[in-house]
């Protein structure tokens with residue numbers, strides 16, 4: 431339903447996205463995850479026909495977003511990062527206005543507004559002024575506006591940003607309920623957000639796609655690496671630890687935790703049990719072991735690792 435191939439966009443000489451490709455199947459709910467400035471909004475602006483790409487092609491339902499922008503717009507409900515609401519209008523009035531600007535025939539407007547008010551749980555506030563609503567309700571009004579006309583594709587840019595935890599849960603459930611009937615593509619810079627809402631995640635960093643997978647498989651793949659954290663009684667130098675641990679099979683990397691020379695993270699091959707050897711080497715060399723524990727990577731860390739691996743690769747290719 432969404433087909434993006436080799437998408438590249440330059441702002442002047444600066445590439446915001448480069449060779450971005452991914453597909454979203456009909457009825458799927460897919461997250462677009464990346465840190466700030468990764469290129470999410472740029473990709474979404476191309477998908478929603480706000481600007482053309484410098485190269486590559488974006489298609490919605492088989493239609494080129496640039497060449498057939500009017501047709502594409504009819505198929506998309508879009509909730510931008512900053513929701514454009516007329517804050518002096520009531521919810522119902524605003525939705526009626528949105529329906530009429532989207533070309534819904536006058537005789538169908540009431541029914542359509544009733545429908546989206548119902549889907550988005552807006553009945554209790556339908557006659558209130560938008561400016562007086564909580565951020566959570568305002569966001570739902572934005573979503574209701576995107577749903578008017580029942581477009582097959584819903585694109586949401588950071589839909590839960592600025593909401594409190596209870597509002598986030600409500601918004602997430604609402605978004606989840608749209609999948610199946612709609613194809614949903616949502617951007618976020620928060621991993622748990624997409625992990626809990628989406629069936630698949632496309633990860634972008636510095637304008638390039640670094641991974642595409644299910645949240646579970648992403649975690650599993652990256653858990654070929656495991657971490658052992660140690661706290662020492664005496665500070666250590668990285669070079670000394672590297673020398674001492676060189677005799678232990680399965681250690682892939684040693685980094686200090688927050689730059690503290692007494693706390694180290696030892697990354698290991700998942701299949702190896704290095705803890706007894708690490709403990710022995712540290713104690714034998716007089717570092718005094720205060721703590722040693724094995725840690726599985728959290729989803730946040732998996733994301734950081736993906737992003738760092740990409741950075742390492744880029745640096746290596748520059749070198």
Ligand SMILES: Nc1ncnc2c1ncn2[C@@H]1O[C@H](COP(=O)(O)OP(=O)(O)OP(=O)(O)O)[C@@H](O)[C@H]1O
Nearest residue numbers: 441445446464465466467468469470471472473619
């Ligand atoms: N109009 C513009 N002119 C020049 N550079 C821009 C413009 N818009 C975005 N950029 C740059 O392009 C890159 C990608 O920005 P983009 O807004 O797409 O990222 P993002 O992932 O959506 O980040 P955020 O979550 O902060 O919005 C960034 O380096 C940004 O500074």
